Amino acid sequence: MASRAVLDTTVGFHIARAGVVADAAFDLHIGKPHDLRRVDYSLLMLVAASERLAPKDLVQLLSLSAPKLSMVLDRMQELGFIDRAPNPLDRRSVQVTLTAQGAKLARSLEPVARRMEQGLKKRLSAADHAELIRLLRKLADGPPVKART
Amino acid sequence: MASRAVLDTTVGFHIARAGVVADAAFDLHIGKPHDLRRVDYSLLMLVAASERLAPKDLVQLLSLSAPKLSMVLDRMQELGFIDRAPNPLDRRSVQVTLTAQGAKLARSLEPVARRMEQGLKKRLSAADHAELIRLLRKLADGPPVKART
DNA sequence: TATTGTTATACTCTATAACTATA
DNA sequence: TATAGTTATAGAGTATAACAATA
Numbered sequence: 446m447a448s449r450a451v452l453d454t455t456v457g458f459h460i461a462r463a464g465v466v467a468d469a470a471f472d473l474h475i476g477k478p479h480d481l482r483r484v485d486y487s488l489l490m491l492v493a494a495s496e497r498l499a500p501k502d503l504v505q506l507l508s509l510s511a512p513k514l515s516m517v518l519d520r521m522q523e524l525g526f527i528d529r530a531p532n533p534l535d536r537r538s539v540q541v542t543l544t545a546q547g548a549k550l551a552r553s554l555e556p557v558a559r560r561m562e563q564g565l566k567k568r569l570s571a572a573d574h575a576e577l578i579r580l581l582r583k584l585a586d587g588p589p590v591k592a593r594t
Numbered sequence: 595m596a597s598r599a600v601l602d603t604t605v606g607f608h609i610a611r612a613g614v615v616a617d618a619a620f621d622l623h624i625g626k627p628h629d630l631r632r633v634d635y636s637l638l639m640l641v642a643a644s645e646r647l648a649p650k651d652l653v654q655l656l657s658l659s660a661p662k663l664s665m666v667l668d669r670m671q672e673l674g675f676i677d678r679a680p681n682p683l684d685r686r687s688v689q690v691t692l693t694a695q696g697a698k699l700a701r702s703l704e705p706v707a708r709r710m711e712q713g714l715k716k717r718l719s720a721a722d723h724a725e726l727i728r729l730l731r732k733l734a735d736g737p738p739v740k741a742r743t
Numbered sequence: 744t745a746t747t748g749t750t751a752t753a754c755t756c757t758a759t760a761a762c763t764a765t766a
Numbered sequence: 767t768a769t770a771g772t773t774a775t776a777g778a779g780t781a782t783a784a785c786a787a788t789a
Contacts, residue, residue, distance in 0.1 A: 580729065
């Protein structure tokens with residue numbers, strides 16, 4: 446039997462495997478109980494943290510295509526969690542804000558999210574948890590992948 | 595502006611963001627040049643490492659549904675990279691093996707995969723890279739998420 | 744009756760292009 | 767002409783259930 450050395454040292458493979466666990470934790474604590482998808486939750490928390498964001502910003506922050514974001518915003522608006530209003534300074538642009546209901550939901554999800562992370566402490570110590578996030582951020586925020594100039 | 599403390603300490607959010615970078619590196623080095631999807635590549639390398647695996651094993655290792663795996667195996671078989679044969683000890687079960695062509699491809703992808711990981715060294719030092727994989731494995735292989743008994 | 748694997752189906756996600764309105 | 771956002775469409779991924787073969 447050949448070695449699994451290659452796959453075992455491939456970061457992407459392990460990110461995908463860890464993602465399965467993180468997704469299960471999300472579904473258990475947030476997705477199922479609150480009927481939210483990962484992208485709904487992330488969008489909600491990002492708008493909560495920034496007060497108002499343009500779709501363009503959210504496309505960047507969530508790594509979504511513009512069309513997909515439009516659909517997510519449609520759903521979140523129908524659910525009454527967000528509002529869309531034209532930006533008075535540039536009427537091409539839209540300002541996304543939370544409704545009172547959306548802000549209430551975001552606040553109520555904060556302790557839920559903390560419980561979710563606590564649940565992962567069965568697998569990762571607090572130090573491991575912090576270090577994992579530090580390394581994931583370093584990978585995500587580093588210089589672009591291609592651009593071999 | 596409210597704080598992003600919650601999202602910033604949510605492992606799943608950072609796994610998703612890092613996954614974007616890892617996926618871009620995969621597409622650049624392996625996906626585009628060799629016309630392989632992530633699941634094709636992982637399957638190829640897993641079968642190469644184990645000589646023969648049952649679909650049941652691959653479902654577990656790749657976190658796929660059984661129907662999706664069937665479709666992946668169909669495609670990889672049509673491309674001539676794998677064979678399927680009934681297990682003589684239990685004819686319900688199937689043995690998946692690499693063809694000569696599949697084994698050749700797997701070997702040729704080893705240096706490519708190493709180059710891909712080298713490319714990530716612009717973002718992560720060698721020590722960071724190893725530590726990140728250690729923590730991701732710990733998260734992926736820990737005790738089940740639910741089972742609150 | 745249970746297990747392995749496949750086929751069928753519907754639903755969601757993703758990527759691209761075309762379109763509207765504003766600048 | 768360029769940009770922000772939406773709509774339309776087609777392709778790929780995902781989940782569920784129904785099925786066939788074997789144990």
